[in-house]
Amino acid sequence: MQVGTRWNAGGEPPARLTPEFVAQLRAVEADLPPDEQGVARWTLTFLEGRPVAELDTGVIVTLDAAGSVVVRHDDEDEFG
Template identity: 45%
Template sequence: MQLGTRWAVGSAAPAALPPVVASAVCDVEAELRVDGVAVAGWAWTLTWLEGRPVVELDDGTLITYNDAERSATVRQVGQDADDDDDY
């Protein structure tokens, strides 16, 4: 069993995350900075679903991991499943 965790936006992601998921987290945070979004007090929540990481930002942004493809998918709040950003 793996336990989840929370960490603040801008802090280092947990070492247990696959590199592609950690990269997706960094990319989302970079977009927030470019867009000038005030993220003070925001945090990521890491949970494990069937051994795979699921990372959610306080605004609802969701990053999932596909271990077969070793890819991460970012879903923004209100985004259709067809518009996913795959890494």
Template identity: 50%
Template sequence: MRLGTRWEFGAEPPASVPAELRPLIATAESRVASGEGRHWTLTWLEGRPIAELDDGTIVTTGALPDGGDEDDW
């Protein structure tokens, strides 16, 4: 089992965030108008890292099940 983590928008991601996810997070942050008070949450689904911003922005290294609707998997 892998544990997730949380960190503030705009801050350096913790060491537990995989290297391949870091540039994707940076790109997502560059597209958000204001990240003030927001946080990222890192979770793992079937061994894949998923970072989700409080506004619902999701960054992952692969497609989410059923096209991204987390309620249906």
């Protein structure tokens, strides 16, 4: 795992993320309650070369093995 960076929801994500990945981050942010917008923070790491962005609220945005953007919550089973 590579350590990445952190930024506030609604802020500018790292430039190395694809436009499709960023679009999904923005979609998640659009669903945040007003009191969490700009306060919740993303944490970006890389696992096996793929980005994993986790919001403080427990939402996780990542890429699957086929390269598709996947959104889940940290209490969901990643494998099934």
